[in-house]
Amino acid sequence: MLRSVPKRLTVGFFVVLAFALGNAAISYRSTQKLIANEQAIAHSHQVLAELETTLSKLRDVETGQRGYLLTGDTQYLAPYVLARTQTQAQIAKLKQLTADNSQQEIALLEQKIAAKLAALERTIDLEQKNDFVAARNMVLSGQGRQLMKDIRQIIGEMEKNERLRLQQRARQSHIGFRDETVTSSIATLLNVGLLMVLYYLMHRYIKQRQQAEDSLREANQTLETLIQSSPLGIVALTPSGNVSLWNPAAERIIGWNNREIINQCLPLLDNQQLRQRILKGEAIHDIELSCYRKDGQAIAISLSTAPLRDATDQINGIMAVIADISDRYAAEQTIREQAALLDIATDAIFVQDLENRISFWNKGAERLYGWLTQEALGRNVYELLHAQPVGEILVSQENLIAYGEWQGELRQIDKYGKQIIVASRWTLVRDAQGNPKSILVVNTGITEKKKLEAQLLRVQRMESIGTLAGGIAHDLNNVLTPILMSVQLLQMKFSDSQSQNLLNSLESNVKRGAALVKQVLSFARGFEGDRVTLQVRHLISEITHLIQETFPKSIELFTDISPNLWAIFGDATQLHQVLMNLVVNARDAMPNGGILSIQATNVLIDEQYTQMNLEATVGYYVAITVTDTGVGIPPEIIERIFEPFFTTKEVGKGTGLGLATAIGIVKNHGGFVNVYSEVSKGSQFIVYLPAAEGTETQIIQEGEILSGNGELILVVDDETGIREVTKLSLETYNYRVLTASNGVEALAIYADRQDEISAVLLDMMMPSMDGANTIMTLQKMNPLVKIIAISGLSSNEKIAATTGSGVQAFLPKPCTAKELLETLHSAIE
Structure with missing residues (x-):
C-alpha cells in the first residue's frame, strides 16, 4: 500500500x-x-x-x-x-x-x-x-x-x-x-x-x-x-457638416481662424448639391471651385474629400483637403488668353524645332494651309509645306542662324496641293544659355496680292498700249479722213462703172481701216458708240446670213431664238462685232467641219448666281450662246483667252484682239461672259447682256445727202489734206468755207468775220493752241457760237463736252461726207 x-x-x-x-x-x-x-x-x-x-x-x-x-x-x-x-x-x-x-x-x-x-x-x-x-x-x-x-x-x-x-x-x-x-x-x-x-x-x-x-x-x-505643418488646408467635418478640425494652412487659404470656424458650417459648402454629395460620403478628387476669403477676396481652390468611418464602417465625419490654385489658375488663364490671341491672328504662326518638327500651330496656320493642329504637330515642316528646292530653304536657315532673323517670299503648298505664296518672317528663339532652341515663323498669305499685282501690271501695260494705240489711231484717222472724203468726191465726178468699182473698193478698204482703228480704240479706251433699244434676233439674223454666205459648207448651223426675247440697250455695230468675233473663232476651231449653234434666251440672274459669279449682278438678262464642236480650249490657257494680243493661231491668222475687244464691249454694256470648254469636244461662249425696258428703236435708213444754203463755215485743222478735202466737200454741197491751220489763226479769222460764220468745224488736237482752249476762247468771243468738234481720239469727245454749251456735236475721224453734212445741218438748224 x-x-x-x-x-x-x-x-x-x-x-x-x-x-x-x-x-x-x-x-x-x-x-x-x-x-x-x-x-x-x-x-x-x-x-x-x-x-x-x-x-x-x-x-x-x-x-x-x-x-x-x-x-x-x-x-x-x-x-x-x-x-x-x-x-x-x-x-x-x-x-x-x-x-x-x-x-x-x-x-x-x-x-x-x-x-x-x-x-x-x-x-x-x-x-x-x-x-x-x-x-x-x-x-x-x-x-x-x-x-x-x-x-x-x-x-x-x-x-x-x-x-x-x-x-x-x-x-x-x-x-x-x-x-x-x-x-x-x-x-x-x-x-x-x-x-x-x-x-x-x-x-x-x-x-x-x-x-x-x-x-x-x-x-x-x-x-x-503632418496636418499642422501641411501646406494644404486639411479640414475634418462632423456628420452634420460642421468643422471639427481646421489646420493653419486652411486658415491661411480661407482666412478664418480656428476659434471662428470650429463647430461652424464650412463656408465652401454654400453649393447645396456639393454639400449633399460630401455629407453622403462621396469621395471627391481635385474639384476646382471659386470661393471668397473672409476678407472678400475671390480665390480659386482645389477640393478633395474622403469619408471618415468608425469601426462599424459608419460615416462619422468628412476629411477635406484644400489647395489654393489662384496663381496656377491665373497663369493658366494667361496662357489660354495668349493662345487665344495667337489663334485669332490672321497670319499663320507656328514654331519648329531645329530638326524642323512643328511644335506649335495656330488657327491662322490651319486657315492658310488646311492642316489641322493635330495633323501638323510633330511633322517635318518642309515635307508638309515647301514645294521649292530644299537648297533655297537651307540658305534661309543659314541666314537665320547668322543674323537671328530672316524674311522673304516662299512658294509653298497647302494640304490640297494648291500652290500659295507667303511673305515669311523667321525669328530664332534661344534658351536661357543663349543656344538656338527653335524657330518662330509668321507667314502671311500673299497669293491674291500677287495676282492683283499681276493684274495691275497688265492694266498698266494696257494703259501704255492704249496710249500708244490712241496716238497711232489719231494719226491714222488724220490720214484716212482726206482719203475717204476724196473718194466720195471722186465718186460724184466719175460716173463710169470701172471708176465706180475702183472707188467703191477704195472706199471699202478705207472704211475697213477706219473700223480696225476703231476696234483698237474700243479695246484700249472703251469706246462708246451710239446706243439704242434693239432686238438681238436682228443681230443674230445678220450673223446667220453672213455665216451661210461665207462659212464652209462642212459647218452646220443651228439657231434657237426665244419667241418672246427681251430687248437690250446697246450699240448694234459693237454687238455685231462681238458676235462676229465669236462665230469666226468657232469656225477656226472646226477646220474639218462641225456644228455651230447660236441660241438666245431670257435669263433671270438671282443672288445665288451672283455669289458664284462676281461679275454678275441681280437682274434680267438676254443670254446669247455660241457653241461649237471644235478642238476645244486647253485648261491651262482658258484663263488667258481674253488677254489682248494672246492668240493660239498661226502668225498672220489672228491679232489676239478679237476676244479682248469682245469682252471689253460686253462689259461696257454692263454684261459678262462665261466660257465652258473641253478639249476635243468643243467650246461654249455665253454672252449675258442686261435686258432693256421699252420697245426696239428702229434704225433709220439712209436718205439723201443734205445740202447747205450758202452758209459760211470755218474749218480748223492742222492737217492740210483734211482742210482741203473738207473745204472741197462742203463747197460741193453749197457751203462757203474759210480754213485755219491752228487755233490762233482760227481766232483771228473768227474775230474778223464772226457775224458771217454760221459754224466752226474744229479739230481737238492742234499745235500752238489745242481745241479745248480754242473752244473756250470762241465762247468768250461769242457765247452763241456753234462748234462741231472733230478728232481721231474718242476721249476728246468728253473733253469737248466739258468746255460748254457751244459744242453742238462731236465727229470721230474718219467720217464720211454724209456724216459731216448731216451733223453740220443739224448744228446750224
Whole structure:
C-alpha cells in the first residue's frame, strides 16, 4: 500500500503534470493567438498611418513641382526633392509592412507613384530647358491628374482592405481574450503554476498592448504634426457638416481662424448639391471651385474629400483637403488668353524645332494651309509645306542662324496641293544659355496680292498700249479722213462703172481701216458708240446670213431664238462685232467641219448666281450662246483667252484682239461672259447682256445727202489734206468755207468775220493752241457760237463736252461726207 502511494502520487503527479502541461499548452496557444492578433492590429494601424503619410508626401512632391512650374522659383525644388525622397522611402516601408498580404496592390501603387514622379520630373526638366509649351501641354494633358487619381484609388482600396482586416482581428482578439480568461480561471483552480504561467503570459500581453498603443499614439502625433505643418488646408467635418478640425494652412487659404470656424458650417459648402454629395460620403478628387476669403477676396481652390468611418464602417465625419490654385489658375488663364490671341491672328504662326518638327500651330496656320493642329504637330515642316528646292530653304536657315532673323517670299503648298505664296518672317528663339532652341515663323498669305499685282501690271501695260494705240489711231484717222472724203468726191465726178468699182473698193478698204482703228480704240479706251433699244434676233439674223454666205459648207448651223426675247440697250455695230468675233473663232476651231449653234434666251440672274459669279449682278438678262464642236480650249490657257494680243493661231491668222475687244464691249454694256470648254469636244461662249425696258428703236435708213444754203463755215485743222478735202466737200454741197491751220489763226479769222460764220468745224488736237482752249476762247468771243468738234481720239469727245454749251456735236475721224453734212445741218438748224 505504501509502495502504491508513490505510484499514485507519481501517476497523479504525471496526471496533474500532464493536465497542467495540456492546460498550459492550451493556454499558451490561446495567448499566442491573442498576441498575434494584437500585433496584427498594431500592424494595421501602422499600415494605415504609413499609407496616409505616403499620400501626404506625394502631395508635397506635387506641390513643390507646381510651385516651381508656376513661379519658376528654384526654392520650390528643395521641398520637392525632400518630399520625393521621403515618398520613395515610404514605398519601401509599405513594401516591408505589406509583404504578406498586399504585394499586388503595393506593386501597382509603386508603379503608379513611379510614373507620377517621372511625369513630375519630366515637366520640371522641360521647364528647366525652357520648353514651356511642352511643359504646359504635359500639365494640361491630364496625365498627372489621372495618375494621382489612380494612386488615391489604390491607397483607398488598400486602406479599406486594411480596415476590414483590422475589424476582423479585433473581433478575433476579443474572442481569444474571452477564451483565454476562462482557460486561465480553470487553470488557476487546478494549478497555481498554471496561474503563474497565465500571469506571465498576461503580463507579456499587456506589455505588448501598451507597446502597440504607444506606437499608435506616436503615429497619431506624427499625423497631427503632418496636418499642422501641411501646406494644404486639411479640414475634418462632423456628420452634420460642421468643422471639427481646421489646420493653419486652411486658415491661411480661407482666412478664418480656428476659434471662428470650429463647430461652424464650412463656408465652401454654400453649393447645396456639393454639400449633399460630401455629407453622403462621396469621395471627391481635385474639384476646382471659386470661393471668397473672409476678407472678400475671390480665390480659386482645389477640393478633395474622403469619408471618415468608425469601426462599424459608419460615416462619422468628412476629411477635406484644400489647395489654393489662384496663381496656377491665373497663369493658366494667361496662357489660354495668349493662345487665344495667337489663334485669332490672321497670319499663320507656328514654331519648329531645329530638326524642323512643328511644335506649335495656330488657327491662322490651319486657315492658310488646311492642316489641322493635330495633323501638323510633330511633322517635318518642309515635307508638309515647301514645294521649292530644299537648297533655297537651307540658305534661309543659314541666314537665320547668322543674323537671328530672316524674311522673304516662299512658294509653298497647302494640304490640297494648291500652290500659295507667303511673305515669311523667321525669328530664332534661344534658351536661357543663349543656344538656338527653335524657330518662330509668321507667314502671311500673299497669293491674291500677287495676282492683283499681276493684274495691275497688265492694266498698266494696257494703259501704255492704249496710249500708244490712241496716238497711232489719231494719226491714222488724220490720214484716212482726206482719203475717204476724196473718194466720195471722186465718186460724184466719175460716173463710169470701172471708176465706180475702183472707188467703191477704195472706199471699202478705207472704211475697213477706219473700223480696225476703231476696234483698237474700243479695246484700249472703251469706246462708246451710239446706243439704242434693239432686238438681238436682228443681230443674230445678220450673223446667220453672213455665216451661210461665207462659212464652209462642212459647218452646220443651228439657231434657237426665244419667241418672246427681251430687248437690250446697246450699240448694234459693237454687238455685231462681238458676235462676229465669236462665230469666226468657232469656225477656226472646226477646220474639218462641225456644228455651230447660236441660241438666245431670257435669263433671270438671282443672288445665288451672283455669289458664284462676281461679275454678275441681280437682274434680267438676254443670254446669247455660241457653241461649237471644235478642238476645244486647253485648261491651262482658258484663263488667258481674253488677254489682248494672246492668240493660239498661226502668225498672220489672228491679232489676239478679237476676244479682248469682245469682252471689253460686253462689259461696257454692263454684261459678262462665261466660257465652258473641253478639249476635243468643243467650246461654249455665253454672252449675258442686261435686258432693256421699252420697245426696239428702229434704225433709220439712209436718205439723201443734205445740202447747205450758202452758209459760211470755218474749218480748223492742222492737217492740210483734211482742210482741203473738207473745204472741197462742203463747197460741193453749197457751203462757203474759210480754213485755219491752228487755233490762233482760227481766232483771228473768227474775230474778223464772226457775224458771217454760221459754224466752226474744229479739230481737238492742234499745235500752238489745242481745241479745248480754242473752244473756250470762241465762247468768250461769242457765247452763241456753234462748234462741231472733230478728232481721231474718242476721249476728246468728253473733253469737248466739258468746255460748254457751244459744242453742238462731236465727229470721230474718219467720217464720211454724209456724216459731216448731216451733223453740220443739224448744228446750224
